[in-house]
Amino acid sequence: MTGMGDMSDMSETGTPQHAGEAAARAREVRAEAELRQQIVDTASEMERLGINQGTSGNVSARWRDGLLITPSGVPCAALARERIVWMPLHVRDDDPLFETQRPSSEWRFHRDILQARPEVGAVVHTHSNAATALAIHGRGIPAHHYMVAAAGGNSIRCANYATFGSQALSDHVLEALRGRLACLLAHHGVIALGRDLARALWLANEVEVLAKQYLLACQLGEPPLLSDAQMEEVVEKFKGYGPRK
Numbered sequence: 096m097t098g099m100g101d102m103s104d105m106s107e108t109g110t111p112q113h114a115g116e117a118a119a120r121a122r123e124v125r126a127e128a129e130l131r132q133q134i135v136d137t138a139s140e141m142e143r144l145g146i147n148q149g150t151s152g153n154v155s156a157r158w159r160d161g162l163l164i165t166p167s168g169v170p171c172a173a174l175a176r177e178r179i180v181w182m183p184l185h186v187r188d189d190d191p192l193f194e195t196q197r198p199s200s201e202w203r204f205h206r207d208i209l210q211a212r213p214e215v216g217a218v219v220h221t222h223s224n225a226a227t228a229l230a231i232h233g234r235g236i237p238a239h240h241y242m243v244a245a246a247g248g249n250s251i252r253c254a255n256y257a258t259f260g261s262q263a264l265s266d267h268v269l270e271a272l273r274g275r276l277a278c279l280l281a282h283h284g285v286i287a288l289g290r291d292l293a294r295a296l297w298l299a300n301e302v303e304v305l306a307k308q309y310l311l312a313c314q315l316g317e318p319p320l321l322s323d324a325q326m327e328e329v330v331e332k333f334k335g336y337g338p339r340k
């Protein structure tokens with residue numbers, strides 16, 4: 096025995112196979128702890144970047160056959176990896192888990208996005224100011240700048256309004272995210288997706304930068320936009336764009 100794994104291992108003598116299983120379990124425990132810490136660090140980075148207000152933002156990452164998600168109403172400074180909540184990918188409203196755990200009130204759209212989009216490993220949600228200002232008008236971000244293509248197409252759509260935390264909101268979000276890695280939420284905020292937390296965070300910040308630039312450009316009148324052909328060319332070039340690990 097290596098001493099790793101839980102105490103129940105001790106009743107069985109250390110066959111090589113058993114030691115291998117214990118080591119694999121220990122690796123998994125370490126990997127989960129690391130991912131939990133990355134979620135905490137992502138939330139801190141959102142604060143540093145100024146794209147998170149108070150307890151409004153939330154973050155999730157795919158883990159095994161479920162997801163890890165920030166808890167409800169915990170300010171960033173009080174967030175610790177032990178407080179991150181795990182839930183199965185097909186969790187339902189009446190799951191007993193909710194008797195003891197308090198995941199972010201937006202767990203439905205995190206769950207539904209990770210269910211519907213197998214290529215996505217992480218989801219970041221913010222109420223960043225400039226993007227939210229556009230979303231208050233029910234407006235998405237058009238192709239005013241080639242970087243809009245980083246979200247996967249020639250626009251970043253705005254999902255229709257529904258009450259926060261509701262299934263209706265999650266349904267609108269999935270619709271707005273069709274073929275995209277980001278969307279705005281009417282009268283609410285932003286969602287950005289990525290293969291991993293680093294990419295989702297990068298895109299959430301990029302959406303805010305694009306929204307600021309669009310709002311500034313609008314001060315001189317409705318700005319000219321790039322054509323669909325121009326944007327298609329950039330979308331192609333952008334496949335796999337974003338931060339490298």
Ligand SMILES: [Zn+2]
Binds near residue numbers: 151201220221222283
């Ligand atoms: Zn929100």
